[in-house]
Amino acid sequence: MKKIAIDAMGGDHAPESIIEGVLRAQKEMPDVEFILYGNQDKIKPFLPETYSPQIKIVHTTEEVTGDDEPVRAIRTKKDASMVRAATAVKDGEADAVMSLGNTGALLAAGIFIVGRIKGITRPALMPTLPVSNSSDGFTLLDAGANATSKPEYLVQWAQMANFYAQKVRGIANPRIALLNNGSESDKGDDLHQSVYQLLTGQADINFVGNIEANEVLTGKADIVVSDGFTGNALLKTIEGTAETLLSLLKDGLLNSGLKVKLGAVMVKPALKNVMVRFDTSKYGGAALMGLKAPVVKAHGRADARAVYYTLKQIEQMLAQNLTATIVEQFEQK
CATH class of the missing domain: 3.40.718.10 (Isopropylmalate Dehydrogenase)
Incomplete structure (x- = not known):
């Protein structure tokens, strides 16, 4: 069973949106264990009273915030949810890391804790x-x-x-x-x-x-x-x-009189197609390429749906042994 270490305290809507996304993903990923790192008193209220054994909680006492200096936070906040999740991968207790938190700190955790692939000069x-x-x-x-x-x-x-x-x-x-x-x-x-x-x-x-x-x-x-x-x-x-464009379009359709609102009803199918085409949630998060294990950053404002797709992305990276392929390519050079 593959194990994904999740920083449950990172992001604007943590831990609620993260746990909602995990609960959705868990139903479709029977071979994945989801390890939630964070304050258990904040996590448990968003879990059902009886939840799947696929979901584990590792209690932590610290958090990396958006205001923290990345490298300092990684070095000093040893019990932060992000640091503990990355350390789990380093120690072989998990196969990948996901976080919605401080991007610079996650990059630092990826480089200094998870580690770079030999032969890769700089992760991206x-x-x-x-x-x-x-x-x-x-x-x-x-x-x-x-x-x-x-x-x-x-x-x-x-x-x-x-x-x-x-x-x-x-x-x-x-x-x-x-x-x-x-x-x-x-x-x-x-x-x-x-x-x-x-x-x-x-x-x-x-x-x-x-x-x-x-x-x-x-x-x-x-x-x-x-x-x-x-x-x-x-x-x-x-x-x-x-x-900006979506905000202007919404404002124009809702606040420009009855005729415009009626017109909006007529063009609604076309507008919906545009929204579907430019729906960024379905692409998952941003992968930190060049590390010894998948480390994926979802947007800080990500909702449960975006978290779900990011977990699906990580599952695919693990299933395809992406890291092993990159390691084989670069370590032999």
Whole structure:
């Protein structure tokens, strides 16, 4: 039985949304044990009086907050739910970690507790985002784990994302593109020009060239590789734009008079299709690629449904032995 260590105290709606997501996932994953790390007095009220033996509680007395300095929190809060969950993986008591908490702290826990795969220089944060022409979406990395990058980092990230797309997303020959400020091969600064040449020389990946930011949501690539600074800016721009547009649309439909409300009823099916297409919850969380075990970060505002899909994502990563594949590829180099 596979075991997922869950930081039950991380996120805006913890532990309620986390436990609701676990209860849903538990019904569909009979071969997975869910270990909830956190304050048992806060966890138990959200569990049924009699719950499945698949769910375990490990009581902890500390929490990593959003205001904590990441590395300091990991080193000093030894009984924090996030730290205990990561330590369980290090000690072989669990196979993967999930948290909705402090991203920097989870990255630090992944590097310093779970550990990097030998041969991987820097881990990368990789969410999956929607596209306009399919339900498959695209993965983006690095989305903010590294403030500065070197060409070899991006090549390793592309290779790891290639394995993820094949094994977890079921894409046989994923298209990999480099985020740049133009489509031509000589565009960008020295970093991006060097990466372009290196990716062109990789025979084992399907590199399709540069992609500009205005094209990433069109489905031209299954994987978009970026330096961490730019990738994080792109991720926040997409999230912010989507939230703003949806808010404006909702306000316009509800507060522009009776005729607009009647029109909204007529276009409701089309609007629903758009919402389904750009539903980010179904893609799960952002995986920290390059660690010795799956470490996945769900959004801090994630609801029970998003938690459920993140657990499904982790189950698939474990079932496909993704980490073992990456280890085999990189440790032999």
